[in-house]
Amino acid sequence: MRVRVPATSANLGPGFDALGLALGLYDDVAGEVVPDGVRVTVTGQGAGELPDDERHLVARAMRATFEALGAQPPGFAVECVNRIPQARGLGSSSAAIVAGVQLARALVADGATRLDDAAALRLAAEIEGHPDNVAPCLLGGFTVAWTEPPGARAVSLTVAEAVRPTVFVPEQRGLTSAARAALPATVPHGDAALTAGRAALLVHALTAEPALLLPATVDRLHQGYRAAGMPETAALVDALRAAGVAAVVSGAGPTVLALTEPPEGFSPGTGWQTWRLGIDVHGARVARGRLGHAERDPVAAGRKS
Numbered sequence: 135m136r137v138r139v140p141a142t143s144a145n146l147g148p149g150f151d152a153l154g155l156a157l158g159l160y161d162d163v164a165g166e167v168v169p170d171g172v173r174v175t176v177t178g179q180g181a182g183e184l185p186d187d188e189r190h191l192v193a194r195a196m197r198a199t200f201e202a203l204g205a206q207p208p209g210f211a212v213e214c215v216n217r218i219p220q221a222r223g224l225g226s227s228s229a230a231i232v233a234g235v236q237l238a239r240a241l242v243a244d245g246a247t248r249l250d251d252a253a254a255l256r257l258a259a260e261i262e263g264h265p266d267n268v269a270p271c272l273l274g275g276f277t278v279a280w281t282e283p284p285g286a287r288a289v290s291l292t293v294a295e296a297v298r299p300t301v302f303v304p305e306q307r308g309l310t311s312a313a314r315a316a317l318p319a320t321v322p323h324g325d326a327a328l329t330a331g332r333a334a335l336l337v338h339a340l341t342a343e344p345a346l347l348l349p350a351t352v353d354r355l356h357q358g359y360r361a362a363g364m365p366e367t368a369a370l371v372d373a374l375r376a377a378g379v380a381a382v383v384s385g386a387g388p389t390v391l392a393l394t395e396p397p398e399g400f401s402p403g404t405g406w407q408t409w410r411l412g413i414d415v416h417g418a419r420v421a422r423g424r425l426g427h428a429e430r431d432p433v434a435a436g437r438k439s
């Protein structure tokens with residue numbers, strides 16, 4: 135079995151832990167049951183750094199899913215071709231988790247029925263700790279996610295044509311766990327009220343009226359508190375916004391996401407890669423068989439520049 139999982143950009147400014155967008159940049163992962171042991175091979179992003187055994191995040195998500203299904207196989211082998219940069223705010227950990235959950239469901243007889251799509255979202259969100267990346271990764275498009283007993287839920291909405299994501303990806307990494315540790319336990323009521331209003335406006339702007347994206351992407355819940363830990367990211371967001379571009383920190387950073395096109399000739403300066411990406415509307419896609427020649431190419435699949 136194999137699965138293609140999209141990169142995602144969470145928060146989108148004011149939608150902390152709730153809003154997310156699936157992007158046209160993908161990891162391809164194949165899995166099969168073997169007589170014993172857990173083996174993981176990695177090509178592309180993370181090759182030579184990630185573990186090759188049970189500790190690998192895809193393997194951990196597969197184990198958790200097999201457990202939920204009550205069907206642990208004797209062993210399994212996983213092949214990953216990674217194109218989503220890791221620890222940059224583009225949802226690489228959610229992509230790995232969703233890949234593991236979907237592969238395990240596909241490898242167990244009736245797995246996708248016994249653990250249905252809603253339960254798969256709940257499990258993936260539980261492993262990740264927040265639902266805003268796993269939701270668009272599973273469903274595609276622009277998602278609004280929330281948590282209520284018994285767990286995460288989400289809806290996917292269609293994005294207006296004029297929305298053109300560009301990501302500015304820096305060399306340096308930033309772990310989501312560290313960026314979450316920078317957040318305060320409480321925020322001023324005025325900041326919460328402003329941000330709630332902009333998050334509501336953002337749903338309208340992204341789906342129907344992109345001309346409102348600049349005011350709709352104002353956030354007071356997380357970006358300001360995280361700025362000291364990623365000053366270059368904060369400066370780039372400010373420069374783009376000053377030029378009229380609806381730019382935000384992508385996820386927990388340090389990547390910057392622009393939802394509208396930067397002005398002709400705009401340069402983020404040195405140390406940034408600039409990629410124009412499409413919006414993924416399918417979410418994770420499972421297919422039979424191993425990875426083919428195209429899926430094994432670690433550079434292609436999605437990037438427009």
Ligand SMILES: Nc1ncnc2c1ncn2[C@@H]1O[C@H](COP(=O)(O)OP(=O)(O)O)[C@@H](O)[C@H]1O
Binds near residue numbers: 226230
């Ligand atoms: N494709 C992957 N395979 C295995 N582990 C991964 C993968 N992608 C991310 N991870 C793990 O998740 C960590 C990054 O997660 P996180 O800090 O949430 O960043 P991101 O914004 O990229 O999701 C990596 O350091 C690695 O431990």
Ligand SMILES: N[C@@H](CCOP(=O)(O)O)C(=O)O
Binds near residue numbers: 143150152225264384
């Ligand atoms: N809401 C989370 C989103 C983290 O996204 P990631 O792509 O950086 O993992 C947060 O802001 O902490």
